[in-house]
Amino acid sequence: SLIVLLAVVAGCGGEQPASEPLRPQFSSIFRNVIKPNCAIPGCHVGTMPESQLNMENADFTYQQLVGKPSTFMPDWQLVHPGDAGRSYIIQKLTGGTIVGERMPSGKPPLPDTVIVIIREWIDSGALQN
Numbered sequence: 550s551l552i553v554l555l556a557v558v559a560g561c562g563g564e565q566p567a568s569e570p571l572r573p574q575f576s577s578i579f580r581n582v583i584k585p586n587c588a589i590p591g592c593h594v595g596t597m598p599e600s601q602l603n604m605e606n607a608d609f610t611y612q613q614l615v616g617k618p619s620t621f622m623p624d625w626q627l628v629h630p631g632d633a634g635r636s637y638i639i640q641k642l643t644g645g646t647i648v649g650e651r652m653p654s655g656k657p658p659l660p661d662t663v664i665v666i667i668r669e670w671i672d673s674g675a676l677q678n
Contacts, residue, residue, distance in 0.1 A: 571663060573666050573670040574676075575670065575675070575678055578670060582659065583604050586659070587652070588604040591655075592604075592654060599654075602614070608677075615630060625637040628671055630671065631671070631674055632671070633667070644658070
């Protein structure tokens with residue numbers, strides 16, 4: 550029916566429903582943080598993504614991030630499983646002095662509550678869950 554169609558179309562925005570809280574799991578972080586904040590035009594999508602990291606697909610994003618060295622700081626892994634403090638992505642999200650511009654670029658910083666959940670996922674082993 551038209552009402553069902555309108556309800557589906559209305560739900561096709563970039564925002565997630567409030568009924569799905571962010572959890573320290575990759576699938577939740579991808580849907581609620583990466584997709585709406587990183588996998589957007591001018592950032593980590595397309596044929597020439599920032600830092601050569603294309604984040605349009607969850608599986609590919611995980612493979613590019615976890616255990617992989619940073620292009621800019623090869624001694625640091627983008628996501629260092631079990632150690633958020635040594636993860637380049639946490640430095641970028643918190644505006645660490647060693648990494649330059651804070652992400653997400655051109656948007657307000659992520660709330661501390663979101664960064665805490667990302668840290669928890671990394672510290673718990675950064676599983677592809």
